[in-house]
Amino acid sequence: MITLYGVLRSRATRPFWLLREMGVEFRHVPVIQAYRLSDPGAADAPFHTASADFLALNPASQIPVMVDGDLVLTESMAIPLYLARKFGGPLAPATLAEEGEAMQWGFAAITGIEGPALDILYTYANKGQQTPEGQAKLAEKTAALARPLGRIEAHLQGTDWLMGGRFTVADILMAECVRYVQPHAPALAACPKVRDWITRCQARPAFQQMMAERNAEPA
Ligand SMILES: N[C@@H](CCC(=O)N[C@@H](CS)C(=O)NCC(=O)O)C(=O)O
Structure with a gap:
C-alpha cells in the first residue's frame, strides 16, 4: 500500500488530491513542518519533519514523502506523476x-x-x-x-x-x-x-x- 507522509497545510495536497481523485486506498501519516512547532524537541511533540524517523526517510526534512514498497519518493511534483503512471485511469497520461x-x-x-x-x-x-x-x-x-x-x-x-x-x-x-x-x-x-x-x-x-x-x- 502507498504511504503518504505530510500534513495537508503543505505541498502534500498535490499527491493527496490525486489519490482521492483516483480512489486509491493509501495510508496517510501526518507529519508537520518542524518550524511550525514551538518546541519540536518536546517529548509530546507530534511527528515532524525534523524527527529522526522522518529524517531517515527524507534527509531534506521536507514533506511530502511517499513510500511504495522499497521506493521512497520526495518532491511533490514527482510523486503525483509516479502515482498517475502506476495506477493509470483517466487522470493519468494516456500516451x-x-x-x-x-x-x-x-x-x-x-x-x-x-x-x-x-x-x-x-x-x-x-x-x-x-x-x-x-x-x-x-x-x-x-x-x-x-x-x-x-x-x-x-x-x-x-x-x-x-x-x-x-x-x-x-x-x-x-x-x-x-x-x-x-x-x-x-x-x-x-x-x-x-x-x-x-x-x-x-x-x-x-x-x-x-x-x-x-x-x-x-x-
Ligand atoms: N521541492 C519540494 C519542497 C518541499 C517543501 O518545501 N515542503 C515544505 C512544506 S510545503 C516543508 O516540508 N518545509 C519544512 C522545512 O523546509 O523545514 C517539493 O516540492 O516537495
Whole structure:
C-alpha cells in the first residue's frame, strides 16, 4: 500500500488530491513542518519533519514523502506523476506525448508559478497587503506571474483542461500552485480562462473534501 507522509497545510495536497481523485486506498501519516512547532524537541511533540524517523526517510526534512514498497519518493511534483503512471485511469497520461505534456505543466508550475505565488500567499497570511512594503511585493510578484499565467491563459483558449481535453494530473499540479495566487485578485485579472479553469478544478468533490480536511488541521 502507498504511504503518504505530510500534513495537508503543505505541498502534500498535490499527491493527496490525486489519490482521492483516483480512489486509491493509501495510508496517510501526518507529519508537520518542524518550524511550525514551538518546541519540536518536546517529548509530546507530534511527528515532524525534523524527527529522526522522518529524517531517515527524507534527509531534506521536507514533506511530502511517499513510500511504495522499497521506493521512497520526495518532491511533490514527482510523486503525483509516479502515482498517475502506476495506477493509470483517466487522470493519468494516456500516451508518451501526454506524459511529456504532464511534465511540462508540472515543471512550468514549479519554475514559473510556485515561487511568486507562495510569496503572494505569505504576504496575505502576514497581512502584508495592508502595508506599503507588502503592496510593493504584491505588485512585483504579480508582474513576475504575468508571463507564466499568460502562457496558461493562451493554452486554455481552445480547451477546458491542460491536457487531453479532460481533467488530469497536469491540472492538479498546476492548480495547486495557482491556488496560492488566488488571495490576490489583480494577479489573475488578465486571465479569465485561468480563473474559470481553476474554478472548475476546485469544484471537484475530491478537492472540496481535501480542503475540508486541510482546514480542519490546526493552522
Ligand atoms: N521541492 C519540494 C519542497 C518541499 C517543501 O518545501 N515542503 C515544505 C512544506 S510545503 C516543508 O516540508 N518545509 C519544512 C522545512 O523546509 O523545514 C517539493 O516540492 O516537495
